[in-house]
Every structure is written in C-alpha cells, then in structure tokens.
Amino acid sequence: MINKTTALPSTTLTRRALLGSAAAGLALPAWSPAWSQFRVEIAGVGASRLPIAINDFKDESVTGQMLGAIIRADLERSGQFSLVPGQPGMAETSAPQFVDWRARAADALVAGSATRLADGRFDVRYRLWDVVKGQDLASESLPVVSSDLRLAAHKIADAIYQKLTGDRGVFATRLVYVNKIGPRYSLRVSDADGEGEQTVLASPEPIISPAWSPDGQELAYVSFETRKAVVWIQDLRTGRRRKIADFRGSNSAPAFSPNGQQLALTLSREGGSQLYLINRNGDGVRRLTQSPSIDTEPVFSPDGASIYFVSDRGGAPQIYRMPAGGGSAERITFNGNYNISPSISPDGRTLAFITRVGGGSFKLCVMDIGTGQVQQITETSDDESPSFAPNGKLIVYATRAGGRDVLMTTTLDGKVKAKLATPTVADIREPAWGPFGN
Structure with missing residues (x-):
C-alpha cells in the first residue's frame, strides 16, 4: 500500500494524498477560485x-x-x-x-x-x-x-x-493549476508568468490531476462533483466537457498520449488500482498492468513508446517504466524508499520526480534517465507535482511556503527559482505546463 505519511492540512487534497487512498474509495474533503495577478520573486544565481x-x-x-x-x-x-x-x-x-x-x-x-x-x-x-x-x-x-x-x-x-x-521560448505558453479558497476549488488557466487567470471549472468538491492535450485545446482532470472520482475532458475554446471515465470505484490520474488519441489513467473498477488505456471518447478501455499492488500516476514518454508510472510493487512507491502497449515493467528510481510524481522532459532524457527525505520532507529531484544520476534541486520540504516547460529548460512545481501552497518555477540545476506569489488566502497546487502553440 502506498501511504502518505507527511503532515498536510486536513482540508488539502493533493495527488500525493491520492496515492494513499487509491485502493480504498475516496471520501475526500474539499478546495476554490483564486486570485489573479501573480508576482514573481527571483531567487538564486545561474552559472553563466x-x-x-x-x-x-x-x-x-x-x-x-x-x-x-x-x-x-x-x-x-x-x-x-x-x-x-x-x-x-x-x-x-x-x-x-x-x-x-x-x-x-x-x-x-x-x-x-x-x-x-x-x-x-x-x-x-x-x-x-x-x-x-x-x-x-x-x-x-x-x-x-x-x-x-x-x-x-x-x-x-x-x-x-x-x-x-537557440532554444524556443516558453513565455507565451500557459499553465493550469488548482486553486483553493476556503471550502471551494477552481481549475485555472493562466499565462506562463501566472497572469491573465481564467477559470475553467469552479466546484465545492475537489478537482485534481489536470493534464493538457498535446494541442493545448483540451484539459483532462479528475472532479469529485458527484462525490466520487470521475475523469473529464473539457474543451477550452467552447467550455464543453464530457465524462470519459466514470466506472465503479476510483477513476484518476489521466495523461494524454503524445498523439492525443488515448489517455493512460488509473482505475479500480476490477479491484485494486491499475493502469488502463482509454480512447479520448471514453471507449476502448484496455488494462495495462496486472499487479496486486497500486499502480498509478502514468505519464507517456515523448515518443509514445513507454509509460512511466508509480507502483508500490517493491514494497514502497517507486517509479517504473513499461511499454505503452503493456508488458514487463522495469524499476527506474532507486535513490530513497519513496519516489512519486514522474514528469518526463520533452527530449525524453530527464525525469523530474518527488522524493521523500528523512521522515517527512518531500523534495523535487531530477534524474538523467541515461545514467541514473539524481540531483535534488530544492530546499523546500513539501514539494509536489513537477511539470516540464515545453522547451525542457524549466520545471513548475507546487510547494509550501509561508504557511500556504504556492507555485514555483526552477531551472533544471535548481540555481534560479521564481515564486509565483498570490494573496495569502489562496492555496495553489497541481500545476501542469501547457504545450507550445496554445
């Protein structure tokens, strides 16, 4: 069983918390709309x-x-x-x-x-x-x-x-994230600097795990508005949305394939939480993993050939890789006994993930997939949900600072960070960086 052992506010539902509840049915609390106009605070000095x-x-x-x-x-x-x-x-x-x-x-x-x-x-x-x-x-x-x-x-x-x-800039791209004020949640889209917020969905029930379609025109996410975890896809141009996974048990952790035609997700409709593929219209459901453990948080490699995911099949949560069509899984992370939330760089060479250090600090790390070399790049102790910029040069992630949930961006070496700061009443989690051209 994947357990969340860090102490977080009881009113905060996060992807890490979902790992601890994935096999059990989720009766979970609630989050909400936020404030616009982030301010950016730069910290650190790059090498050159x-x-x-x-x-x-x-x-x-x-x-x-x-x-x-x-x-x-x-x-x-x-x-x-x-x-x-x-x-x-x-x-x-x-x-x-x-x-x-x-x-x-x-x-x-x-x-x-x-x-x-x-x-x-x-x-x-x-x-x-x-x-x-x-x-x-x-x-x-x-x-x-x-x-x-x-x-x-x-x-x-x-x-x-x-x-x-010589590299493409990402300043005209967008972010998506979840805001919470009091007992209400909202899914928000903003410019890459946090300005220009727009509300995609507001709800008195939790919203988690937003994911961009490859063309940047749609979002997949998990909403608890029916008092259970259901996966939706929403068109950002029209606002129209549709359920694509509302099976018995929990439906969670959607991730689009690079061609946008399928999603990988976690379902517990046959008992334990396992990985499945589903077509973007909600049909063609196919089970990928057949383990007695919790398998969750799937993400595709940029070439669509592999899926990285989190499993406790070795006794504690670690990141694994398997063929996108199913098959044997190989373990990818070996540093520490708790590694979750994989994100793959657009060139497929770098893995960003969250590791637990000591008894309860959660920190952002990057790993060279070819060599296995790992570097911890943050000093904060409650990091979550890393997501690469589409040029692979920055990572956005959620963390806790000053008693509230905030978003940060960092260079891959951790030397230059920017806090996207909002008014103190807002908690912001679950960021995902959108693709080019949206």
Whole structure:
C-alpha cells in the first residue's frame, strides 16, 4: 500500500494524498477560485547568464501594460539572463551608442515602442541589438488588440530568448493549476508568468490531476462533483466537457498520449488500482498492468513508446517504466524508499520526480534517465507535482511556503527559482505546463 505519511492540512487534497487512498474509495474533503495577478520573486544565481538591457517601451503607458517590465521578468525567470539597467526614452528607431552599452557590461540591448492605431489596436515594435558586435539581430512589429498586449510582450520575450539561446521560448505558453479558497476549488488557466487567470471549472468538491492535450485545446482532470472520482475532458475554446471515465470505484490520474488519441489513467473498477488505456471518447478501455499492488500516476514518454508510472510493487512507491502497449515493467528510481510524481522532459532524457527525505520532507529531484544520476534541486520540504516547460529548460512545481501552497518555477540545476506569489488566502497546487502553440 502506498501511504502518505507527511503532515498536510486536513482540508488539502493533493495527488500525493491520492496515492494513499487509491485502493480504498475516496471520501475526500474539499478546495476554490483564486486570485489573479501573480508576482514573481527571483531567487538564486545561474552559472553563466547573458547580460541584457531591456528598456521600457516608448509610450507604453498608452497601452496600460508595462511591456518592458513583462519582457524583463520573462527573461530573468528563465535563468539565462542577467538584467542591466536600461536608458529612458529609447525606442526601436534609436541609434544606440554601443561603446556606452559595452561600458555598462551589456552584451545585448532591446528597445521598443507602442502606438495606438486608428482602428483601436496597438502597434508594438521592438529591436534587438548585439552590443558586442554592434549590429541588429532582430526586429518586429506586432499589431494587437488591447487584450493581447501581454501576449505580445511574451512573444517578444520568446523571440529574444530564441535568438540569443537557440532554444524556443516558453513565455507565451500557459499553465493550469488548482486553486483553493476556503471550502471551494477552481481549475485555472493562466499565462506562463501566472497572469491573465481564467477559470475553467469552479466546484465545492475537489478537482485534481489536470493534464493538457498535446494541442493545448483540451484539459483532462479528475472532479469529485458527484462525490466520487470521475475523469473529464473539457474543451477550452467552447467550455464543453464530457465524462470519459466514470466506472465503479476510483477513476484518476489521466495523461494524454503524445498523439492525443488515448489517455493512460488509473482505475479500480476490477479491484485494486491499475493502469488502463482509454480512447479520448471514453471507449476502448484496455488494462495495462496486472499487479496486486497500486499502480498509478502514468505519464507517456515523448515518443509514445513507454509509460512511466508509480507502483508500490517493491514494497514502497517507486517509479517504473513499461511499454505503452503493456508488458514487463522495469524499476527506474532507486535513490530513497519513496519516489512519486514522474514528469518526463520533452527530449525524453530527464525525469523530474518527488522524493521523500528523512521522515517527512518531500523534495523535487531530477534524474538523467541515461545514467541514473539524481540531483535534488530544492530546499523546500513539501514539494509536489513537477511539470516540464515545453522547451525542457524549466520545471513548475507546487510547494509550501509561508504557511500556504504556492507555485514555483526552477531551472533544471535548481540555481534560479521564481515564486509565483498570490494573496495569502489562496492555496495553489497541481500545476501542469501547457504545450507550445496554445
């Protein structure tokens, strides 16, 4: 039996708690809507960061958005950049004095402007310079409606990030998570920096285990609104949702296959909690595991060939891997006697998971799947639910800080972390980072 032994508030239902109840039927308490406008607090120093100056955009005040500040926060959170103070009044049409910027120790420079167009939209423009070489690197004009101004800033940050690192940026992607205020729960979607929250579902009963479809248009999740665990899929464009698993016993831990046509999930309809495959329309149910133990928390490898999952078949919860179509499972984690919540990087090379240290501290670790080398990357003691950014360079996870549940992002080496802070009345858990292009 997989047991949860850490002391958590009795009103908090988490994925880790679900592991302790998976075989027994879940009569569980309740969580709710949250507050918008996260603030980001950066902590830590990366090994090598590119110094960049990002000026406030000229006339950005007409937009009601601090475009330069949004871009600065995005790039700083990535762990790849250090910020050099900007110069008031610069725009993308300015002629930088590169000697002066080199003296300020800036290797790259960004300036831009915002102009209101006759049709009510805004033309947001920027230019990126290589200070060392004294040349233009990129420029763009983005005509957007007012509601897309923050998205435009995130897209500019993505373009800068990709130009300077060679990797695709993730600032215009989205997060999903569960909020709790008092006795109510809500499923929320926000920008990758936590701003722009929208409620997907509000309920007086728990909501857990949200998972993105590969195209970012749907969410699978577990809701207890009927007083039992049921798996739903909801279309984010229309709000329409449908039950896909409402069998006898518990239905939990959904995860989309990379092609989006199937989900792996945990069902107890035949007794113990085992892994199953199910088509996205709810038919074609097929059992994958045949063990007397609890098998749960399945996730697909990026190529769809394997499923990683948690099982106590060895006496304590560990992470295993098996062919996606079923077959023999091999144990993956060996450090410690309690390892749960697997998340696989988009390149399939790194496993993020939660390990128990000592009697009751739960910490985020990453493992090189090829070598088995494990690194603990957090100092907090109640970490949960890691999820990779779609470029594999950051991880979002839930933890407990200041007496409440919060979200953090971290670089894979743990050297640069950002807390997405909300008002103290909100508890935030179960994050999942959405795919590109959503």
